[in-house]
Amino acid sequence: AQTVTQSQPEMSVQEAETVTLSCTYDTSESDYYLFWYKQPPSRQMILVIRQEAYKQQNATENRFSVNFQKAAKSFSLKISDSQLGDAAMYFCAYRSEDFGNEKLTFGTGTRLTIIP
Amino acid sequence: ETGVTQTPRHLVMGMTNKKSLKCEQHLGHNAMYWYKQSAKKPLELMFVYSLEERVENNSVPSRFSPECPNSSHLFLHLHTLQPEDSALYLCASSQQTGGSYEQYFGPGTRLTVT
Numbered sequence: 363a364q365t366v367t368q369s370q371p372e373m374s375v376q377e378a379e380t381v382t383l384s385c386t387y388d389t390s391e392s393d394y395y396l397f398w399y400k401q402p403p404s405r406q407m408i409l410v411i412r413q414e415a416y417k418q419q420n421a422t423e424n425r426f427s428v429n430f431q432k433a434a435k436s437f438s439l440k441i442s443d444s445q446l447g448d449a450a451m452y453f454c455a456y457r458s459e460d461f462g463n464e465k466l467t468f469g470t471g472t473r474l475t476i477i478p
Numbered sequence: 479e480t481g482v483t484q485t486p487r488h489l490v491m492g493m494t495n496k497k498s499l500k501c502e503q504h505l506g507h508n509a510m511y512w513y514k515q516s517a518k519k520p521l522e523l524m525f526v527y528s529l530e531e532r533v534e535n536n537s538v539p540s541r542f543s544p545e546c547p548n549s550s551h552l553f554l555h556l557h558t559l560q561p562e563d564s565a566l567y568l569c570a571s572s573q574q575t576g577g578s579y580e581q582y583f584g585p586g587t588r589l590t591v592t
Binding site: 366371397404405406407457466467468469 | 520523526534568572574582583586
């Protein structure tokens with residue numbers, strides 16, 4: 363079974379600075395997807411960024427980028443130029459597929475605080 | 479309405495009550511999910527419906543009963559719950575074939591069992 367570990371329950375960063383959230387996972391598969399989801403205090407979970415394991419290039423979405431290290435099974439999220447609206451819980455997730463049915467396995471999350 | 483909606487947003491119920499949570503997706507997806515979110519624990523997948531058929535039930539107690547009458551609607555029927563069932567219940571949907579594999583989440587129902 364796949365597991366996802368987020369070792370930082372809480373992180374804080376000064377506004378406009380850069381912060382990196384860590385995520386490691388365990389799998390025996392070679393092809394899979396990884397996601398970072400954001401859950402602001404209003405609770406609606408939204409996708410931040412997605413990485414396909416067969417792609418060597420790290421995914422980037424505006425101020426959000428990942429450092430995907432497949433051999434190390436590491437998938438960290440970097441947020442540049444942090445903004446107050448980035449304050450949220452961030453969840454790392456691994457997508458597996460079993461007989462055509464997909465499943466997301468989530469980590470326990472990292473609460474990110476932005477300091478004005 | 480757009481995206482995934484859930485009602486009610488908050489629910490307080492006694493252990494002997496029967497209530498239902500409702501989820502509706504307006505995205506044309508073919509799969510829907512129920513998750514339980516408790517403090518300091520990973521999201522727990524409860525049920526998966528793909529093409530309106532239940533394909534996964536992660537050993538969820540029978541006091542939780544899902545229903546998927548069509549591809550846009552998903553219900554979670556609750557009866558004789560326990561205080562430890564208090565949590566945020568999230569609904570999600572996705573396109574399992576030919577899609578981007580992204581799951582879209584609703585805002586959740588905050589359930590308190592007294």
